Amino acid sequence: MGAWQPLPDDLPSEVRHFVEQLRQLKDRTGLSLVALGARTAYSKSSWQRYLNATQPPPRQAVVALCRVAGIDKDEAERFGVRWELAVQAWPKPVTVPEKPEGAAPAVGGAETEGEEYEDDPTLPWWDAPPKTSGPPSRRLLMVAVVLAVLLVLAVVIGAVALG
Numbered sequence: 647m648g649a650w651q652p653l654p655d656d657l658p659s660e661v662r663h664f665v666e667q668l669r670q671l672k673d674r675t676g677l678s679l680v681a682l683g684a685r686t687a688y689s690k691s692s693w694q695r696y697l698n699a700t701q702p703p704p705r706q707a708v709v710a711l712c713r714v715a716g717i718d719k720d721e722a723e724r725f726g727v728r729w730e731l732a733v734q735a736w737p738k739p740v741t742v743p744e745k746p747e748g749a750a751p752a753v754g755g756a757e758t759e760g761e762e763y764e765d766d767p768t769l770p771w772w773d774a775p776p777k778t779s780g781p782p783s784r785r786l787l788m789v790a791v792v793l794a795v796l797l798v799l800a801v802v803i804g805a806v807a808l809g
Contacts, residue, residue, distance in 0.1 A: 653699050657737070664732035665699045667725070668711065672697060675715050686710035702736045705729055 650669055653662055672682060672693070679690040679697075688696075688707045696703035708729050712722040 651698055657699055658732075658735040660728075660731045660735040661699060661702075661737075664728045665697065667728060668703070668708070669697055671711055671715050671717070671725070675711075677714070682711070682714065685714050702733050703729070 653665060657665075675682065677685065679693045682688075682693055683690045686693075686707065688703075688710065692701075692703075692707070695701040696707060705726070708725055709722070712725055717725075
């Protein structure tokens with residue numbers, strides 16, 4: 647505890663302040679990164695990335711750390727505000743590889759030169775809202791009906807065969 651690697655010098659002040667506060671909160675728990683990972687459902691390596699400012703933590707990771715640290719609701723809300731400010735200022739790495747001249751655009755859409763990867767922190771898959779909100783598709787309904795008919799047919803055939 648307390649033996650953190652130095653944060654990068656070019657880190658925005660909002661990010662630096664947030665990560666320092668997050669480190670203090672983690673130290674307050676008295677837990678190792680392995681134990682913290684076990685208590686929060688975020689791995690040791692994820693916590694290393696979050697606490698060394700190489701990747702922004704998802705909001706739910708911050709909420710989980712606040713819960714494990716036993717901080718009150720008001721302080722947890724302040725951490726939420728710090729998280730929002732830090733995520734907005736977090737440096738976003740450029741991930742567009744250089745393309746040889748005359749290369750075709752990437753599949754799935756045109757990428758512009760210098761486009762930045764938007765690494766918005768997300769909720770873990772079990773907390774994430776559904777991607778689409780609407781009635782189930784007709785295809786899904788048809789598959790369910792076909793499966794139900796096949797099940798009834800199998801039961802009838804089985805009853806006839808067994809007498």
